[in-house]
Amino acid sequence: MYSEFSFSQISADTAIKKRQLDSLEYVVYKLKDSLRKIQYEYKVLANCHSIDTIAYGRDSIIIKYKSKSDELIKIHRKYNCQSDSLYDYEKVEYLNSFDRPEFVEHWEQARSSDDENGGVFKWKVYSYERFDYDSSGRVITWIKFYPALSRRRVQRYDYFYSSNGAQSFLTTRIKIEMFWDK
Numbered sequence: 001m002y003s004e005f006s007f008s009q010i011s012a013d014t015a016i017k018k019r020q021l022d023s024l025e026y027v028v029y030k031l032k033d034s035l036r037k038i039q040y041e042y043k044v045l046a047n048c049h050s051i052d053t054i055a056y057g058r059d060s061i062i063i064k065y066k067s068k069s070d071e072l073i074k075i076h077r078k079y080n081c082q083s084d085s086l087y088d089y090e091k092v093e094y095l096n097s098f099d100r101p102e103f104v105e106h107w108e109q110a111r112s113s114d115d116e117n118g119g120v121f122k123w124k125v126y127s128y129e130r131f132d133y134d135s136s137g138r139v140i141t142w143i144k145f146y147p148a149l150s151r152r153r154v155q156r157y158d159y160f161y162s163s164n165g166a167q168s169f170l171t172t173r174i175k176i177e178m179f180w181d182k
Contacts, residue, residue, distance in 0.1 A: 029179070037103075040102075051063060051066070059081060060078060061077075062077050062078075063078075071097065072099050074093065075091075088109045090105075098133070100133060103128065154176050155174075156172045
């Protein structure tokens, strides 16, 4: 059996352009990213029984969210070193059942000044990372996304352990769309 090619057909009729495919992959990633972040926040809301606040120095605070079984589920650290009372750095850690971070968000205060008008511009720089562990609680995957370096650059570190406990790792650069993939 064979098929005939009609002159009315265009070979690109069913083909998806790479740009469209990349765009679609990015949309899927953004949806997956939003869903995962909401799932972490939901876990805190559904399981939070108590909140402990610890003043760290004069200008910093640590907020610990615990479950009914006194298990840490989230730690939020805020560090402030500026005269205008703005926090310079925030770190939000979502923890697994072994009190190890699974997903970590970093918020940094960035500043620049307009020397001509004396104005100071402030904005937040956001980065995040996630961790996977083996049954012994050792890190087997660490993925870090730092958009200040590149909007699409993500570093993946895969850790390996020998029978005598020696650690080695492999570093690869992955696309942002693969951040949540195992």
